[in-house]
Amino acid sequence: MPPRTSHWIVRRLSHLDGILLLLVLAVLGISLAVVASASGQSPARITGHLINIGLALSVMVVMANVPPHILSKVGPPLYAAGVVLLIGVALFGEIRNGSRRWLNLGFMAFQPSELLKLALPLMLAWYFQRNEAILRAKHYSIGGLLLLVPFLLTLRQPDLGTALMLGASGFYLLFFAGLPWKAIFGGATLGAASLPVVWGMMHDYQHRRVLTLLDPTADPLGDGYHIIQSTIAIGSGGLFGKGWMQGTQNQLDFIPERTTDFIYAVFGEEFGYAGAIILVGLYLAIVARGLIIAARAPTLFGRLMAATLSLNLFTYVFVNMGMVSGILPVVGVPLPLMSYGGTALITLLLGVGILMSVASHRQLNKT
Amino acid sequence: MRLSTPLKNLDRELARFHGRLKIGAIMVGLLATALLARAFYLQIVQHDHYIQRAENNRISLVPTAPNRGLILDRKDRILAENYSAYTLEITRAEMASLEKTLVELGKLIEITPGQLRRFRRLLSESHEFETVPLKSKLSDEEVAVLAANRYRLPGVEVKARLFRNYQAGPGMAHVVGFIGRINDRDLKRLRENGREQNYRGSAHIGKTGLEQSYEALLHGRTGFDQMETDSSGRAVRMLSRIPPVPGKDLRLFLDLELQAVAEHAFGDYLGGLVALDPNTGGVLALVSKPGFDPNLFIDGIDPETWKELNESPDRPMVNRVLRGIYPPGSTIKPLMALAGLELGLRKPSDSIVDPGYYSLPNSRHQFRDWKAGGHGVVDLRRAITQSCDTYFYRLAVDMGIDRMHDYLAKFGLGEKSGIDLDGESSGLLPSREWKQRRWNKVWYPGETVIAGIGQGYHLTTPLQLVTATAMLANGGKRIEPRLVQAVRDPLSHAWQPRPPVTHAQVPINPAHLDVVRAGMMDVMRPGGTAAAAAAGAAYTIAGKTGTAQVVGIKQGAKYDAKRLARKLQDHALFIAYAPAENPTIAIAVMVENGGHGGGTAAPIARAVFDFYLTGKRPGSMNLEANDAAAD
Numbered sequence: 001m002p003p004r005t006s007h008w009i010v011r012r013l014s015h016l017d018g019i020l021l022l023l024v025l026a027v028l029g030i031s032l033a034v035v036a037s038a039s040g041q042s043p044a045r046i047t048g049h050l051i052n053i054g055l056a057l058s059v060m061v062v063m064a065n066v067p068p069h070i071l072s073k074v075g076p077p078l079y080a081a082g083v084v085l086l087i088g089v090a091l092f093g094e095i096r097n098g099s100r101r102w103l104n105l106g107f108m109a110f111q112p113s114e115l116l117k118l119a120l121p122l123m124l125a126w127y128f129q130r131n132e133a134i135l136r137a138k139h140y141s142i143g144g145l146l147l148l149v150p151f152l153l154t155l156r157q158p159d160l161g162t163a164l165m166l167g168a169s170g171f172y173l174l175f176f177a178g179l180p181w182k183a184i185f186g187g188a189t190l191g192a193a194s195l196p197v198v199w200g201m202m203h204d205y206q207h208r209r210v211l212t213l214l215d216p217t218a219d220p221l222g223d224g225y226h227i228i229q230s231t232i233a234i235g236s237g238g239l240f241g242k243g244w245m246q247g248t249q250n251q252l253d254f255i256p257e258r259t260t261d262f263i264y265a266v267f268g269e270e271f272g273y274a275g276a277i278i279l280v281g282l283y284l285a286i287v288a289r290g291l292i293i294a295a296r297a298p299t300l301f302g303r304l305m306a307a308t309l310s311l312n313l314f315t316y317v318f319v320n321m322g323m324v325s326g327i328l329p330v331v332g333v334p335l336p337l338m339s340y341g342g343t344a345l346i347t348l349l350l351g352v353g354i355l356m357s358v359a360s361h362r363q364l365n366k367t
Numbered sequence: 368m369r370l371s372t373p374l375k376n377l378d379r380e381l382a383r384f385h386g387r388l389k390i391g392a393i394m395v396g397l398l399a400t401a402l403l404a405r406a407f408y409l410q411i412v413q414h415d416h417y418i419q420r421a422e423n424n425r426i427s428l429v430p431t432a433p434n435r436g437l438i439l440d441r442k443d444r445i446l447a448e449n450y451s452a453y454t455l456e457i458t459r460a461e462m463a464s465l466e467k468t469l470v471e472l473g474k475l476i477e478i479t480p481g482q483l484r485r486f487r488r489l490l491s492e493s494h495e496f497e498t499v500p501l502k503s504k505l506s507d508e509e510v511a512v513l514a515a516n517r518y519r520l521p522g523v524e525v526k527a528r529l530f531r532n533y534q535a536g537p538g539m540a541h542v543v544g545f546i547g548r549i550n551d552r553d554l555k556r557l558r559e560n561g562r563e564q565n566y567r568g569s570a571h572i573g574k575t576g577l578e579q580s581y582e583a584l585l586h587g588r589t590g591f592d593q594m595e596t597d598s599s600g601r602a603v604r605m606l607s608r609i610p611p612v613p614g615k616d617l618r619l620f621l622d623l624e625l626q627a628v629a630e631h632a633f634g635d636y637l638g639g640l641v642a643l644d645p646n647t648g649g650v651l652a653l654v655s656k657p658g659f660d661p662n663l664f665i666d667g668i669d670p671e672t673w674k675e676l677n678e679s680p681d682r683p684m685v686n687r688v689l690r691g692i693y694p695p696g697s698t699i700k701p702l703m704a705l706a707g708l709e710l711g712l713r714k715p716s717d718s719i720v721d722p723g724y725y726s727l728p729n730s731r732h733q734f735r736d737w738k739a740g741g742h743g744v745v746d747l748r749r750a751i752t753q754s755c756d757t758y759f760y761r762l763a764v765d766m767g768i769d770r771m772h773d774y775l776a777k778f779g780l781g782e783k784s785g786i787d788l789d790g791e792s793s794g795l796l797p798s799r800e801w802k803q804r805r806w807n808k809v810w811y812p813g814e815t816v817i818a819g820i821g822q823g824y825h826l827t828t829p830l831q832l833v834t835a836t837a838m839l840a841n842g843g844k845r846i847e848p849r850l851v852q853a854v855r856d857p858l859s860h861a862w863q864p865r866p867p868v869t870h871a872q873v874p875i876n877p878a879h880l881d882v883v884r885a886g887m888m889d890v891m892r893p894g895g896t897a898a899a900a901a902a903g904a905a906y907t908i909a910g911k912t913g914t915a916q917v918v919g920i921k922q923g924a925k926y927d928a929k930r931l932a933r934k935l936q937d938h939a940l941f942i943a944y945a946p947a948e949n950p951t952i953a954i955a956v957m958v959e960n961g962g963h964g965g966g967t968a969a970p971i972a973r974a975v976f977d978f979y980l981t982g983k984r985p986g987s988m989n990l991e992a993n994d995a996a997a998d
Contacts, residue, residue, distance in 0.1 A: 232421050252595070284399055322402065
């Protein structure tokens, strides 16, 4: 390798945050082991997962090298494109499983709501950065509007899960941007009051999901089956688990979707409560590192992005684990860095890449 | 100032941001704690509960049905055996459209209308998720065709099943009985007896005959395979195994050949016959004609055939030996004579002059003897030989109905014989007390008169008659008739004899018994009522003929003219034992509409005696056997 090239590589890699990288690699390592066990050591699944991991890590490295001030400029066009596509979905979208979420691009089906998960925080962060010096109530209202548009469009697809995740990430950004407490509590009160109305607007299958959570045994072979089997798997794991590849719920096919959304059930069964502590600990460490990066970030854009992305990641962790262990309704949310699946992993490490970019472009930006 | 304010603002903004970061961190910490608390609850607090549920998920007990015990005749010839065959079975719950599937199956293999009817009947009796056989005993080609098309026929299965084969045919149907599919009633009974668990792998249970009465021995113990199964219920591997214990084999006293001889001797007649070894109570032959094909019932009979069998005027499903109740007629006379002697009412030498009728004192009603003009001077022995009614009319009146009842009861009349088959009838031994209880009426003296010749209220089964006859043969020892002489343990292969069940010996003065026996021997000699049947026998027979009057025919029954004429004829009865000096066989024969006992029933007994005592077969039977061999 010519010295110049190697120098270039070292420079690119120098943007990576060592601690964050180590933590992410640890979770990915666990994920690889669990996917191997859950897929019955399927070579196709394992190679697929390795390829996804490789791709996602590359994306992370690339993102870590994009300076935040350049990244912030991507926000508005990305947001605009996402909203336009969402409207397109509402008008021409393909209906699958009773909801209109997909846009057929000819070569692939695409969910614009996924795009917005990143575009919305980028847009808001860009907006608040732009108006950093003169922030007033008006700006929070406009920020709220920017959040509400994709939220409502996604809600009426209908896709409650994604809408809530979108809403959460937008809210985190507004929160870190200094949304007044009065507005927060007022909104919360308003939200609580409108719950019955929301319930009335919800679709039957959404009702069922909530009801199933309240009493999974009411329909043990239907909607309740997933929750019952995953709690059995986790509970039967005990303190230290049944051992890697030894989970009977896993190996005998009782856990549904066990390489993707329900991978925590497999993990809980085979590695027990001790494993759960370690996994949750790793997630907490990642979030903590993200929040530290946010605290040290020199620009408002960097702070807001880093803090929002960190909380976002944890929200996914909480919603997924909560669902699999039976304290939240079943929503199709993968477990960050654990679940098999390329799109989610790439999106996630893209976010981690942004975190690293914020972390490594501190000094650069100051000058 | 103007410059510093926004700067100070920015500091405040930063401080606020850091405050909010802390709030975020606290929220994250709380939620993470909730997750771990939930994990703690599931994995530590509720661990035992969930590990049990995971085990229940994982492990299933697969029952293995035991092989049913064989039923063998006294020479170990097979009467009931098992074989394995492929069956086409349907689970309705697993298919979209039953009718479409049936049409599809009809294109693949032949399904007869009878099979379809039977299937629909079984279906109507079972739950949607139960498996119901459509066609059993599939040929190899049928199995291959079905296997090749299985993928597009959900809910259709080909399974290897154990079947029962009754190769002895209709003649043994009333003895061996049959097994049939376990229905709700059987299940309820099994549950009540706490035997349900043992039938988890079994589809069949004994319904009639020995199959029913020896069910507990024949069935055996169900084994269980502990299997690890996946979520779709597929067995992944075997964890442990309790092997099934086969049922016990039964060896009968009955001789299949003797049975065939007896059945053949009936010719075209219907009726019942039972022959015992008077010393052991062992049933040597038990015929109830007509029989039926027990193999029809194993997998559920089709409704048409069932209707035919059930509504046939010949009533093939009724075991006449067990459940046929007839007035014993003159076959009661030897017991009546013995009662007269034992009760001190008659001495052997006492004789009467028979004018051909009997009248009660102060009554002009004449009870007629069967022989117009009477038998002249008749003593006790002659009264038996000639079946003199007048003699027994008078004896009955002297004895009175109550003493008659009590003495005859010692010989088992009016009571179940105790044979090892279920559903036996107890007949009717009348008494004053019985009439009062049953009809709330007083007993009339005239009823005692006809009771003396076995008419009136008397009703007996052939089994009761043969039990009493065996007692005359063995000198008052009452032994319960039984079919099974030994039971074989499937593991040790050792035959375990079944002990006889005997009642208290009835004390009989040997001199009295000899007189009665002599009378019964005279019956078979020239001048006796069954002399013709004993002609040329190489051994002596003691017997008694009888006639059971046919009172009436059910209204609305369909008979053709010739049939009707025959149906109005009396039933012929005959009881006997042989050799008279040292009896080894006792018999009771009932021939429906056979007329007089000496004419039709006695020759049948003779054929049985001949084969049993000398090995001689009826001549016509050998010809048939040769014909059968040539087929």
